[in-house]
Amino acid sequence: MFNNLLTNEIWLATLLTLKLATFTTLILLVMAIPLGWWMSQSKNRLKPIIEACITLPLILPPTVLGFYLLVLFSPQNPVGHAWLSVFDSSLVFSFYGLLFGSIIYSLPFMVQPIRDAFLKIDRDLLDASSTLGASFIQTFRYVVLPLSKHGITTGCILAFAHTVGEFGVVLLIGGNIESETRVLSILLYDLIETNQMDSANQVALALVGFAFFVLLSLSMLRRSVKI
Known part of the structure; x- marks a missing residue:
């Protein structure tokens, strides 16, 4: 009976983790x-500031980001109060709170590979497309995106994987609510806290396997680009 309940908890946490990672990506x-x-492409003077803000989650401790998101999402503050007024539910300790937090926390992992892919595009190809009469939309769709597909794919893989591995941000703004905010990283912490080491080992091994698969996929992707 106990094993069945634990298996159900792991299954629910896995589904919730995949749902969160998919929506975030x-x-x-x-x-x-x-x-x-x-x-x-921009040469705007504010660009370094915007880039620094986007990159900040890479350096900032997750608990610091989670703390400020917790404050921002609380009903006592404008963002949390507005959400409560419109949807009649708290943004804190909810799936949507996790989703917004994951978007902010994983943003640099998606943006940086895509930006780098755009930077590598030969400017002459864009000029040639424009000279042949293609609009910006057509150039972007048929020239920019195909040439950037590896960077876009890398960004998606990294963002998805980073969301799966979240802990500090998730714990602070989501707590530990079954089927609502208890993702795999939180379940692992909960199992360790309750001294269920065998089950914790199973969850940890699954996360290690997933991380290895992600790194292997990225390595193969880079190899295909070189070829």
Whole structure:
């Protein structure tokens, strides 16, 4: 009976983790392509500040980011209060709170590979497309995106994997609510806290296997680009 309950907990945590990582990756993809293009082309004086803000989660301790998101999302602050007024539910300790936090935390992992891919595109190809009468939309669709597919794919893999491995941000703004905010990293922490080491080992091994698969995929992707 106990093993069945634990298996069900792991299954629910896995589904929730995959759901969070998938939604985060899709939303970030929509955001990162135009943002990455702007970062690769713009000469705006504010660009270094915007780049620093986007890159900040790479350096900032997750608990610090989670703390400020917790404050921002709380009903006592404008963002959390507005969400509560519109949806009649708290943004803190909810799946949507996790989603917004994951988007912010994983943003640089999606944006940077896409920006770098855009920077590598030969400017002469863009000029030739324009000379032949193609619009910016056509050039972007048929020239820029195909030439940047490896960078976009890398960004998606990194963002998805980074979301799966979140802990500090997730714990602070999501807590530990089954089927709502208890993702695999939180479940692992919970199992260790309750001294269920065999089950914790199973979850940890699954996460290690996933991390290895991600690194192997990235290595193979880089090799295909060189070839």
